Amino acid sequence: MTGDGIFFVLVGPSGAGKNTLIERVREFTPDMTQVPTMTTRGRRGNEQEGREHRFVTRERFQQAIDNGELVEWQRVHNDDLYGTPRDVVETAVALGTDLIADIEFLGAEKLREAFPQHTVLAFVTPSDLRILADRIMQRGDITPEELAGRLNRARFEMTFAPECKYLVINDTREAAAEALRGIVATERSQRHNQAIDPAERVPAHRIDATCTAVIQRGDDLLLRDGKLPQFRLNPHGARFDLAARDHLESLLGTPLEVIGPQDDRFDYPAPSYVTVTGAAPHFSLNYYYRFIFPAGDQSTPLGWEWAPLSSVQLPDMLSELVTS
Ligand code: 5GP
Numbered sequence: 268m269t270g271d272g273i274f275f276v277l278v279g280p281s282g283a284g285k286n287t288l289i290e291r292v293r294e295f296t297p298d299m300t301q302v303p304t305m306t307t308r309g310r311r312g313n314e315q316e317g318r319e320h321r322f323v324t325r326e327r328f329q330q331a332i333d334n335g336e337l338v339e340w341q342r343v344h345n346d347d348l349y350g351t352p353r354d355v356v357e358t359a360v361a362l363g364t365d366l367i368a369d370i371e372f373l374g375a376e377k378l379r380e381a382f383p384q385h386t387v388l389a390f391v392t393p394s395d396l397r398i399l400a401d402r403i404m405q406r407g408d409i410t411p412e413e414l415a416g417r418l419n420r421a422r423f424e425m426t427f428a429p430e431c432k433y434l435v436i437n438d439t440r441e442a443a444a445e446a447l448r449g450i451v452a453t454e455r456s457q458r459h460n461q462a463i464d465p466a467e468r469v470p471a472h473r474i475d476a477t478c479t480a481v482i483q484r485g486d487d488l489l490l491r492d493g494k495l496p497q498f499r500l501n502p503h504g505a506r507f508d509l510a511a512r513d514h515l516e517s518l519l520g521t522p523l524e525v526i527g528p529q530d531d532r533f534d535y536p537a538p539s540y541v542t543v544t545g546a547a548p549h550f551s552l553n554y555y556y557r558f559i560f561p562a563g564d565q566s567t568p569l570g571w572e573w574a575p576l577s578s579v580q581l582p583d584m585l586s587e588l589v590t591s
Contacts, residue, residue, distance in 0.1 A: 270361035271458050274382055275299075275451065276368055277435075278375045279391035279428075280421030281344070282403040284437045285369040286319075288391060291444040292367060296451060302355050302368035305331060305340075308347040321352065339377035344417070351378060360385050365455070372427035373532070387454050389447065390431040390474075393438050394543045396421065397584055419528035422537035426554070429474045429500075434550050436543060446547060472548045476500040478511045479553055481539070481581070482523065483589060484560035487573040489519075495579065500554070511556060519568045524559040540585040555585055 275292075277285040289301055306320045307328050316322055323331070328348050331337050340350030351374065359366045360382065370378065379386045393399050396418070403409060403417055428434060433450050437443035449469045456463035480496045482489040489496070496518075500511060512525050527536030538554035545551050567573055576589060 270385075271363045272360035272365055272385060273454055273458050274302075274356060274360065274366045274368070274378065274386045275454070276370050276375045276378055276386055276388050277391050278370060278372050278388055278424070278431060279437075280399055280424045281417050282399045282406075282421070283391045283393060284402075284440065284443065285391050287440060288435070288437065288443055288447055289367055289369060291440070292447055292451060295448055296365070299365045299367050299451075300359060302351060302366050304368060304370070305337065305350045305352055306347060308345070308349075320349075338381050339374045341371055341374045343371055344420070349374070356382065363459070365451075372424050375427075376430075387433070387450075388431040389433040389435055389450055390428040391435045391437050391443070392425065392428065392543060394436050395582075396425075396541050397582065398438060400584065419530065419537065422528050422539070422541065423530060423533055425541040425552070426537065428543075428552055429476045431472075431474070433469070433472050434474055434543070434547075436550075449547075470548045472550060475549075475551045477551060477553045478538075479555045480511070480515055480558055481555055481585065481589060482515070482519075482558045482560055483576075484562065484564075484573070486576050488576055488579050488589075489560060489568075489571050490574050490579070491571050493572075497553075512558065515558065519560075519571070521561060521564055521566070521568070523561075526557050526559060539588055540582055542582070555582075557589070 277288060279285055293299055293301065301318065303317050303319060303321050305323055305328060307323060307325050310316065310322050314320065331350065332340060336353055337350035338353050338356060340348055343349050351368065351370065356366065375388055379388060399421055400418055403414055435443050435446045449467050452463050452467050453469045455461045477497055478500050498514065512523055516523055525536055527539050529536055539557045540555040542553045543550060581589060
């Protein structure tokens, strides 16, 4: 595709604050257009038809799929469908207009495949799943089942972070907006030859993924050197916990069952908990995966030790899962 428009795609769990960030970006970049994605969900509060979304019926959405009007589409929450209109992206890219959108990660991946030269993925997340849970609850109007569903979805979504070019930690709105401003300025200076203060230039981020293995047998956890075992995942490893399991099984010499949120769209369970540390351009994501040691195997692998659950410090949300 010709043209030099940039398509900034913000990815990240629900509650990460992507929409507020889009509003802020558009304040300092008025010539950037928000992509109105097509959706079957109803219009909310102060949303405008054609700004955040094109609100359509299921029949119209199906027609758009059949006619190839959407670059990608997904079922997101509550069975509502969302899709990116091809005409908006192709026209903007060709005209050199920059776009921004909030797209869930399966769709974002397809956009990058469809427009590899134009799509810039930035992952937006708070530094801790706990902050996300608190924010979703503060929005109110949410049942415990909906909250659980969103958090499970977030756990899957977080595994996509290492595959994005940038990571924006959104614990405070101002810092996140500032980080995104630097990213936008950097990409624009490269693509459109716009002048940029060298101090503002942001290199592509390095996002390392670590697995912390919570290996449980009844009321005990398996430790090495007094700590939960940790190892680096390969760059795309956060989504392939089975590789993590294979690694652990070979270390321990015993089969392990990995448990975590399941979703029929994914053939692997999600991590149970995720934290983000570091600062641009180098971040570390820590994925806590839960494993069950065979109950009938009373052995202690050489170099490891069993410790009672109550003696091991775990993040609250994880502790609740492990002890329930
Ligand atoms: P909301 O209903 O809050 O506007 O959007 C729900 C979620 O749908 C957002 O978190 C966003 O990531 C996702 N979404 C919005 N538009 C699209 C789209 O066109 N394609 C995909 N795959 N996801 C979308």
